Amino acid sequence: MSATDQIILAAQGYFELEMHGDAIAELDKLPLDEQIRPDVLEMRVLILMKDNLWREAFLASEKLCAVAPEVPIGFIHAAYCLHEMGRTREAKEWLLEGPAALVNEATYHYNLACYECVLGHFEVARAYLQASLSLDEKLRDFAATDPDLKPLHI
Secondary structure: OOHHHHHHHHHHHHHHOOOHHHHHHHHHHOOHHHHOOHHHHHHHHHHHHHOOOHHHHHHHHHHHHHHOOOOHHHHHHHHHHHHHOOOHHHHHHHHHOOOHHHHHOHHHHHHHHHHHHHOOOHHHHHHHHHHHHHHOOOHHHHHHHOHHHHHHOO
């Protein structure tokens, strides 16, 4: 196992133990060219999101989108961070401008349902929610308690 892999594994372990500061410290040990690997950036984003550090998580998500523009998860995370910062309209636009592969992701449709609902576009939100459920029925239980979707009365 390479030194980089050991650091990533240690960061993952700290994250799982909810020792987020230690996880970030491990990632910070990596050389700069390794810190921009998609897997490393995604881990950083997840840690920052877990700590509700939305601006920092958004900036890391932006980097992930730049490094791996074909990978949907960076766009999903970036949009979610914008939404959590109260910038829901921008979150919607961010998702809509992402890679074509996003349309195959249940989370893409689910998050757009949330954003449209928050923006007051209930029929559009309902259509996105149905699309998400057709891709992943397990989201139904989550949708029933999601405050963003409350106006839809799932």
